[in-house]
Amino acid sequence: MTDPAEKPIPKKALIVLGCPEVPxxxxxxxxxSHVLMKQGFAVHxxxxxxxxxxxxxxDPEKRYLPxxxxxxxxxxxxxxxxxxxxVCIVFAHSDAGISYAATMRHLLPSxxxxxxxxxxxxxxxxxSVDFPxxxxxxxxxxxxxxxKKKINEVFGWAV
Amino acid sequence: MGCIENLKYEMILPLGASFxxxxxxxxKNFSEFWYVDPGYKIFDEYIIGLPPIALGxxxxxxxxxxxxxxxxxxxLAIEDADEAARIRKTxxxxx
Numbered sequence: 210m211t212d213p214a215e216k217p218i219p220k221k222a223l224i225v226l227g228c229p230e231v232p233x234x235x236x237x238x239x240x241x242s243h244v245l246m247k248q249g250f251a252v253h254x255x256x257x258x259x260x261x262x263x264x265x266x267x268d269p270e271k272r273y274l275p276x277x278x279x280x281x282x283x284x285x286x287x288x289x290x291x292x293x294x295x296v297c298i299v300f301a302h303s304d305a306g307i308s309y310a311a312t313m314r315h316l317l318p319s320x321x322x323x324x325x326x327x328x329x330x331x332x333x334x335x336x337s338v339d340f341p342x343x344x345x346x347x348x349x350x351x352x353x354x355x356x357k358k359k360i361n362e363v364f365g366w367a368v
Numbered sequence: 369m370g371c372i373e374n375l376k377y378e379m380i381l382p383l384g385a386s387f388x389x390x391x392x393x394x395x396k397n398f399s400e401f402w403y404v405d406p407g408y409k410i411f412d413e414y415i416i417g418l419p420p421i422a423l424g425x426x427x428x429x430x431x432x433x434x435x436x437x438x439x440x441x442x443x444l445a446i447e448d449a450d451e452a453a454r455i456r457k458t459x460x461x462x463x
């Protein structure tokens with residue numbers, strides 16, 4: 210019998226960020242984390258030091274992204290089975306981003322994997338995605354609104 | 369990543385090479401090559417990329433793709449006989 214005082218274990222979401230040179234990424238990461246946390250997910254974000262610093266400055270009280278670490282550490286934790294995720298969302302605006310998404314597909318085979326392909330030429334980048342995942346594709350650099358709309362549709366959020 | 373960047377490496381393909389270009393280059397230009405999956409450890413780093421990842425070996429030189437979020441993937445060569453021997457034991461020949 211379940212102890213009524215026992216809190217349910219939250220589902221886990223992992224947000225994998227690329228290089229921060231495309232501005233929509235950081236805004237959408239905060240949006241994703243905000244909605245996922247409202248839905249009860251424990252959210253973890255991972256990226257390079259520059260993108261993590263941008264997010265730390267944008268979210269000084271850690272309301273939206275309380276837990277973050279660098280990509281190398283995150284991958285190490287996943288390989289060593291210290292971290293897993295029910296949902297993994299990868300931002301990709303370059304070949305490197307697709308490589309990270311493919312790595313997550315391999316390391317987290319049972320996770321829902323959503324790859325957000327954006328930037329100046331997402332259609333070309335899309336051609337290199339030959340592994341199973343959900344794809345959200347939008348030409349977006351500075352204005353996040355259209356991509357936000359597509360993200361909300363894929364996750365079924367009427368935000 | 370600290371470890372690999374601190375080693376003495378030779379850049380075979382420059383920054384901006386795609387991951388697939390790196391794999392094809394290894395397969396075409398090295399008679400000995402092996403395959404591993406993402407998460408395989410090389411020079412104390414977990415390698416990332418689209419599986420299968422091709423690693424070339426030329427004597428004691430190991431040729432491998434190295435990805436950084438801001439730069440993309442580039443192909444490096446590092447000489448290390450012990451690491452080459454370990455790859456020969458733990459990697460696979462087939463894709």
